[in-house]
Amino acid sequence: MKLSLPVAGRRLFATLCVLVASPVLAGNDATLQAYVDAERARAVAPPLSRGVLLQRGSITDIRLSPDGRRVAWLRERGEQRELWLRTIADAAPRRLLADTPAKSLDWSRDGRWLLLRSSRDLQAVAVAGQGGTGRIAMFEGATALAMLDTDVSQPAAVLLVEREGPAAAPTAWRLLRVDMRGQRTVVWQDPQRIVDAILDVRGRLAWLQRMENGGLVILRVVDGKPRPVLRCDPSRRCALRGMAADGTPWLRTDVHSDRSRLVRLGLDGRLDEVHSDPRRIADIDRLIEDPVDRRPRFVAYRSTAAHLHALAPDDAAHLAVVQSMLPGRDLDLQPGVGEGAHWLVEIRSPQAPLRRWRLYDPSTRRLSPLLDEQPLDRRTGGPAVALPEASLARPMPLTWTASDGRRLHGFLWLPPGLDAKRAPLVVVPHGGPWNHWKPEYRSLSQLLANRGYAVFEPNFRGSTGHGRDYMRAADADFGNGRVQRDVVDGTRWLLAQGIGDPDRVGIVGASFGGYSALLGATFEPDLFKVAVATVPPPDFGWVLRWLLRNPEALEVSAVVPMETWLRGQGIDVTDKAMMDRLHAQSPLANVARLRRPVLLVAGGEDRRVGVAGVIEYAARLKLAGKDVALLMDEQAGHDGGTPLAREARTYLIETMLHRELGGAAPAAPDAELRGYLRRNLRLPGTLVP
Structure with missing residues (x-):
């Protein structure tokens, strides 16, 4: 339905669009009044049913392959959750699994396997006939396993942390490499609780984060010997985020800062800032990393308004193109790597419970449709009527x-x-x-x-x-x-x-x-x-x-x-x-x-x-x-x-x-x-x- 507003209403509406899309906050009378006037000038919204307003989307997770050529997603259909795959060159998606308990998914580094994670286990699914589907790790039982990430040193392996002994008094912690057949390799064993780890390109432990005396300690591992580099108070954020070519890691932290920011941790413990909120308001909401080497490429802030920043000039140029085609939207990205790689662009809005996904081709600088979430009735799981975005509150x-x-x-x-x-x-x-x-x-x-x-x-x-x-x-x-x-x-x-x-x-x-x-x-x-x-x-x-x-x-x-x-x-x-x-x-x-x-x-x-x-x-x-x-x-x-x-x-x-x-x-x-x-x-x- 097309809304018809008087001239004054259209002007107020234009003012509101600028205010909502910009970092300006309603902290003064003029700004707040402009918003109030713009909302008052809109058409009264028709009553919408509870079922429509409580609807949810059907996609629970979606991931672009590292080479940017395929997209996989989990879709709810009634009581079932399905796994779907689409090759970008082929417009027709195919269903890989008709029923899975998985709630999230990821790709192996070589793009040949999909990793399906549920609260109970981790399964590997062969994408193109390399051996079917199999459970490679259990998250329940006497020992506790937690997945850290995919292993950047291997074509197809994940890093897990395993606890030995009861939760109240564990006797040891192990860092494990697990391949797609479930084969386990102990990378490191420690009497202290292992929190995170970074491996070098040869698969050796380079950086370790563990609990010591109630605090977090980041250690550099040289010739198998851990050396403390940075100690973090447990009330502070202190998360390892991959390693640069010179051997220094990235860190998402608020150490020596009020707000969470992205820094490089020097071998001497020095923190060099890479990025923080230019508005000086928000903590980092999310880091978007390279799917192959895990280096940070984009930083997202979403405390008051959605802002996305690129860390490299080429990425910044492409981000500007995408943002110009989708102005005022809350965007999330998954960049592919290599020749012919696409990016996956997720589009969100406070006026829409459903997300949309588009493919961005860096070589042509064009967006193309990929997938729109279909509305599901929260109660029945069946199709629902789409919400009229123009009638919703902003x-x-x-x-x-x-x-x-x-x-x-x-x-x-x-x-x-x-x-x-x-x-x-x-x-x-x-x-x-x-x-x-x-x-x-x-x-x-x-x-x-x-x-x-x-x-x-x-x-x-x-x-x-x-x-x-x-x-x-x-x-x-x-x-x-x-x-x-x-x-x-x-x-x-x-x-x-x-x-x-x-x-x-x-x-x-x-x-x-x-x-x-x-x-x-x-x-x-x-x-x-x-x-x-x-x-x-x-x-x-x-x-x-x-x-x-x-x-x-x-x-x-x-x-x-x-x-x-x-x-x-x-x-x-x-x-x-x-x-x-x-x-x-x-x-x-x-x-x-x-x-x-x-x-x-x-x-x-x-x-x-x-x-x-x-x-x-x-x-x-x-x-x-x-x-x-x-x-x-x-x-x-x-x-x-x-x-x-x-x-x-x-x-x-x-x-x-x-x-x-x-x-x-x-x-x-x-x-x-x-x-x-x-x-x-x-x-x-x-x-x-």
Whole structure:
């Protein structure tokens, strides 16, 4: 549908396009007002169904071969996941596997094998009849295996790290080379935990990263002897990213810097900067490496706006051509290497849940179609109606000043065609808390905007993506303290700018965002009229201690044990005074103060937030006579469970916000959804008459 705007509206729309595509943030009245006016001038969006707004794409992973001549992808079809391959010279793709549990894939360095990785194992698939398919490594069992990368010294091999002994007391760590037949070669054995490694072109260990005394150490290996070159505090980023021809490695790190950047590590431990955010705002989001020698070629930043930078002049020239043909888009690249090699260009947008892929030919400087994701209904897995991008909200990056003077970041989503001042406002803190909102599609924010709500997503201090000082500024104050004050300050600042109806403000979040929602409703009832908390920790200190006792959640990554990492963030779960303070400020300890309705959502298989804590909190609210509803699915995990479970959660959010804030009423549930709610809505509260 073609939109027809008056001249003034077209001018405002043009202004908005410039603002959203540029690094300018809405941190002053003029910039924010231009965005508000442009959104007000748009046509009112038609109501879109939950199923359409919750749709997802069918492609779970896609990879270009190192020679840039073939593309492989994993596609969901109903309950199955298929492996597809297309040779660029041949327009017709072919299906290699009809069903695989793999969630990600990669190519061997010689391009003859595809590597399929699931949570259970790693399989090698011959691309053109070199021997079929076979499992080459297991990720389960008494020993733990983790894949580092493909081996750049071999045509077709991967590097794995293996732990010997129980997780609580391992006796040794091994760096393994595993070929496509599953043949294992021990490259290095170490009594300390191996984190990463770099091999030289002859297959010898050149650089090693391991844990020593609670810290990360990078060692240069000469004649089989490791020599320490750089020590990293575990609270800092310190990731090896390949080795240059002179033997020095690249490092993605915030050592000696506030923000994560790309550096070269000298043999003497000196760090020479290769690239950092030219706007001085964002950490590196992603490095795009050469598929053959693993040298970094592009750097992506995506904390406030999407920016992609090339490190070499030839790559920069080609990137400029691609960006000129796809202006204002969030792009990701996979470059091929060699004569006749193409690049794979991925196109994303905050107004589209589906991605598109194009092939770029560096020899002709032309783009050609490759693949568009097909919309899938989240519940049925079948085809869905494509979203009308012109009707969706366009998020705007924001900056505002907290009450203590710190500049903070976030995003604002306004419903098209409506008066922002009259719209109910929904605040959506992110989970983590060590995480951040990025400029990308989010189904909940789009759904809320489509229902007429203004949506505010604060990246409070403690968030990642904006530098070490920004993250560390939380200072472990995760109760009803400084971090929560950022959420409140940002909400009040937006209201003062004429965004949202002050009498109709709600707060919705998941995980730590759900905890923040409960804090808001408990301690700021005059501001927040309703709270929805999905898989929330009612007591943040308690859930941290629970996590450390849970073997399945002992590590936040494959790098640093969780307890060590928490201490690096200033949180010591053995510090009684700190834990007592977090408890005293928790929603669980302040049930009597709550006077706003609350919807809780929990999962019986949640391995991040123990369901017992959520149930206890709901029971205390019920006994105290509070307005509480609880949706508890015994089969759901921390990610929300099945598509039906997620739609049920969304329906209840719509219902709760409609009742308390006066937004659009939800479409009536069908029979399947009603049945799910009958089984799992354990406390209906006043949601169900």
